[in-house]
Amino acid sequence: MSKSRKTAKKSVTLVLACLFMVSAGLSGCGNASREESGTDAKTPTNNTAIDHSKPLTITVFDNAANYQGEQTGWYGKLLKDKFNLTLNILAPQVAGDQLYKTRSAAGDLGDLLIIDNSQLEELIPAGLIMDITHRVKNTKYLSKYMDDHFKPFNGAFDKVNPDGKIYAMPTFEADTSPTTYSEEQPYSSPMLPWDYYKGVGAPKLNNLTDLLNVLKKIQEKYPKTSDGKPIVPITLWKDWDGGGMENVRWLSNWYGFEQPDGTTTIQLNAKGDVMPLIDDNSMYKKILQFYFTANQMGLIDPDSASQDWNKVSEKLTNKQVLLLWYSWQRGFYNSIERGKNGDGYVAVPIADSRIIQTSDAYYGNGRVFAIGSKAKNPERIMEFLDWSVSPEGLRYYTNGFEGFNYEKTADGKFKLTEAGQTAFQKNTPVPDQYGGGGYQDGQSKINSMIMSDFVKDPDTGEFYNNNYWSSTLEANKTALTSDWQNTYNAKNATDYYMKNKMIDIVPNINTSFGVDSSDIKNMRSQISDYVKNASWKMVFAKNQAEFDQLWTKMQTDVGGLGWNKVLASDTVKAQKIVQMRADASAGK
Structure with missing residues (x-):
């Protein structure tokens, strides 16, 4: 969902369903991407070091999204409560491919970008992508994947990235091996x-x-x-x-x-x-x-x-x-x-x-997460991205809410609840405490992940993909x-x-x-x-x-x-x- 350039677009459908069973205008945008240096480049690993008092709306230019507009529902409430953050999604699949040409020619695609590899290679020399090397290095969770995942990928863009900087993080990466097939x-x-x-x-x-x-x-x-x-x-x-x-x-x-x-x-x-x-x-x-x-x-x-x-x-x-x-x-x-x-x-x-x-997509599957060079709050965007690959972030994205979608078993692992087994299919109403609305309606509209559900949860030793939980295998x-x-x-x-x-x-x-x-x-x-x-x-x-x-x-x-x-x-x-x-x- 190799995978085609449309697969990442449909990949969240893949993940959610699996829960249950550039233009000439670029040349005028600049010759080098925004460089990072000094303390400004560091993303604190302690959330209290970042000021969340002011609400922040992030413009997300997202090739993978099937939805355009504000992220609402339970995932929207989760991000608002946790980070005082709102996602405003721009989706070429909804608005048309011209959206990319128009916004890149104007010199600002957005704050958070989910784009194709080929577009990344155009946007780096155009000055529209931020160098996030130091920001990734100073995160709590993303930094774990820097040497084995991010560096080899970014290094392959040697024609536009001769210094091997980290400009992007591939989507749907597995943490198995480059030759393993786990499904x-x-x-x-x-x-x-x-x-x-x-x-x-x-x-x-x-x-x-x-x-x-x-x-x-x-x-x-x-x-x-x-x-x-x-x-x-x-x-x-x-x-x-x-x-x-x-x-x-x-x-x-x-x-x-x-x-x-x-x-x-x-x-x-x-x-x-x-x-x-x-x-x-x-x-x-x-x-x-x-x-x-x-x-x-x-x-x-x-x-x-x-x-x-x-x-x-x-x-x-x-x-x-x-x-x-x-x-x-x-x-x-x-x-x-x-x-x-x-x-x-x-x-x-x-x-x-x-x-x-x-x-398995050890190095990702054809799209990347990147930060636009004109993003005004990159530290808060990086905080969100770092959380998204944490155990908590991955559990929410792939499996919803503990107590609603799944629960702990006596051996410390997880199993789907009765409601969780069909919440996506039935668009089950979500309790008000989580934001209300239908479960499927409230799923993340970003429609993509950095690390996939073929990463092991450190607390359970099992993949985040609940199809491979021991409890699911037994129930199946x-x-x-x-x-x-x-x-x-x-x-x-x-x-x-x-x-x-x-x-x-x-x-x-x-x-x-x-x-x-x-x-x-x-x-x-x-x-x-x-x-x-x-x-x-x-x-x-x-x-x-x-x-x-x-x-x-x-x-x-x-x-x-x-x-x-x-x-x-x-x-x-x-x-x-x-x-x-x-x-x-x-x-x-």
Whole structure:
């Protein structure tokens, strides 16, 4: 939620769901970022050293946010009570990509920034990012991650950061190792409702054709939910599209090809082979063909071309969608209580697939937290960020309130309360003492973290991710999990794919590829727009002949948009990824 540039955008949805189951104007902004020196650069670790008497509103420019405006609800009250702090979120996903160009050209993106790696590389020499080296060094919690996490990442920006200063902290970093994969489910793999799948005989899936056929059978047997809402086998949405059609991108992973972050024209496999997106043998074309065939069979949600992610998430909560492919999507519906009745989404492997899966995001996943060079209260922003990676801050972000969402067990660990098991799904009312409103409504709208929930809580020795609490693992020994485990002779999906040699785990690479020249940037934008639009047309083509015609036309037309030049640039990026993965695997 490697992960795409949209993944961080959706990553909080990932975390929350998993709780339960640049422009020419930059050149005029200055030549160097704001430097830090002396005592002013130090962030006190003792909160009493910072004056909280005056309320502070922080402008947060946030590529990850799906919401624009003031943070309200229980998380808003928490920050107000603790730090006298209010977050005002600016979201390009809501306001449009022009927001970045406008504000960067004006010389002030905001106080706290959650931006893409590529934007960071533009903004450092433009003087819009603050050097926070000394501020991080003098924090209580962030400083623990400085040498192993922040320095290697910032050091990779050597062209714009030759002195190796700390300008940013990557998002969703794990504290495991650069080659470990900790999750019990691949990030993208086929999942179906277990009760419906069994209801049509649970046939073995040998290939994508078998998947389509079983979806058709389920659709015919289970056309509506218990309250009369229509069930759709596959639902798609446009608002996460980046360098292609995002819903195509992630199913390509099922057959060993990923589209690296920052690229538009290529897919890459675990061996390091580069495949142009528009090659007739590309996995991109294979998955487009899969969706086209699905639509011809009446399996694609008719709302797909017009709906956004928010509408999709409602359908997931209502069990109106049959095929899921992001691991965290299960969290919109699965619960321990439902699992006891054998109800929930589970992995249903396809025999001819071989998944490519990146390891834990030890160095982050493509976005960063940074402080704008014109921020007036950087010490209070750093105080908030330092708290956000503390045990208390991570518990609030990932698991809500002790006593409401979870409670301590006799052995000093945690377990979810009954309310906590479904608070996100049901948008459970929050007690007034915590701020009232619905639990999901009040979640952090920043939609991103510095350290992820794959960091261990020092008080419990367990990940903050409650799916991996010993209490949750025990509670999850339900009819659903037991039946699945007995059927597939594995403890979880990752275990199954590993045992059957159906997955390749590659080191997660988070780095800088350099800033595109203005020519490449313009070409990339035009190619991306064309490929996205053409892809959607192909999915909904009236017949195979039109699909083939659109594909051939796209191959020809993108050539006139500079395809070969962008392809050459992306191939260089791929070669860097391959080398860095080899180094990580070798422990370098």
